[in-house]
Amino acid sequence: MAQHLKQFKIVCSDLDGTLLSTKNDVSDFTVSIIQQIKDKVMIILVSARMPKSIQYLQQxxxxxxxxxxxxxxxxxxxEGKTLYSETISGETLKGIAEISKSMGIKLGLYSDDDWFVSETSERVQKEIFNTKTYPIFENTEVTLSRWTSKKKGAHKIMLMGQEEVLDRVFSELETKFANQVHSYRSSDTIIEMSPKKASKLSAITSLLAPNETLDDILAFGDNYNDIEMIQKVGFGVAVGNARNEVKAVADAVTYANTEDGVAKFLHDRL
Structure with missing residues (x-):
């Protein structure tokens, strides 16, 4: 059992469904707890989001x-400097785009602080609301063609489609591109893909100081892409609304994100 926050040098937290108490913000209570501990431990926000949709929360x-x-x-x-960057190659992007197009799946393409979609939709509007960021509207083939000419890749791909369509295509994509990307369902209507070489855990590990280990980390999460992080750090906590697979590997389960689960866990260990 995590007895006291003083045991840890770093607190890592996922955002959506974890630290955020609403779809796009943290509560005042969470802000007050973070401000109490921010000078005592490093607080690393670990998310599938793009930089500017994390920065407003940092602020x-x-x-x-x-x-x-x-x-x-x-x-x-x-602090505005890129320490590490890994992208999905143009060849892999093309293959994913071809399969997606044949299935009527729309793509969101992310690179650095840019988000490209071909058209608006209910899902795109939800993403705008949730992340407080706006996409660049451009035909996906045009985006990919330009990126190919510049030898540029994607930091993330979002596949948006009907649940039954994504159910059918998920295993095909996961198998065909197993060596190039990590794939996971972030919701019934979304598949997210990121570069195979990158993960939340590998990123956290790369930020450790020479005198720090994974045992120095307290981490919070709710979804499939948090499992490895929750498993490997010194103490992993699942929020009450987390997927059962996350709860199964966690050292503890706190309240749901809508009940300020992360902040309450931290508060009880100050």
Whole structure:
């Protein structure tokens, strides 16, 4: 059992469904707890989000001088500087795009702080609301063609489609591109893909100081892409609304994100 926050040097937390108490914000209670501990431990926000959809949350909590892990570990930034960047290659992007097009699946393409979609939709509008960021509207083939000419890849791909269509295509994509990407379902209507070489855990590990180990980390999460992080750190906590697979590997389960589970866990260990 984690007895006291003093046992840890770093607190890592996922955002959506974990630290966020609503779809796009943290509660005042969470802000107050983070501000109490921010000078005692490093607080690293670890998310599938793009940089600017994490930065407004950092500013709200007063932790702009702490590093951020974006795109499930594919991009690490600290005070505006990129410390690490790994992308999905143009060849892999083309293959995923061809399969997606044949199935009527729309793509969201992410690179650095840019998000490209071909058209708006209910799902795109939800993403705008949730992340407080806006996409660039451009035909996917045009985006990919330009990226290919510049030898540029994607930090993340979001596949948006009907649940039954994604059910059918998920295993095909996972098998065909197993060596190039990590794939997971972030919701019934979304598949997210990030570079195979990157993960939340590998990104966290790369930020450790010479005198630090994974045992020095307290981490919080809720979804499939948090499992490895929750398993491997010194103490992993699942929020009450987490998937059962996350709860199964966690050292403890706290309240749901809508009940300030992360902040309450931290508060009880101050």
């Amino acid at each position: 709200r909590m007063g932790i702009e001088n702490h590093p951020t892990i974006c795109y499930n570990g594919a991009l690490i930034q600290h």
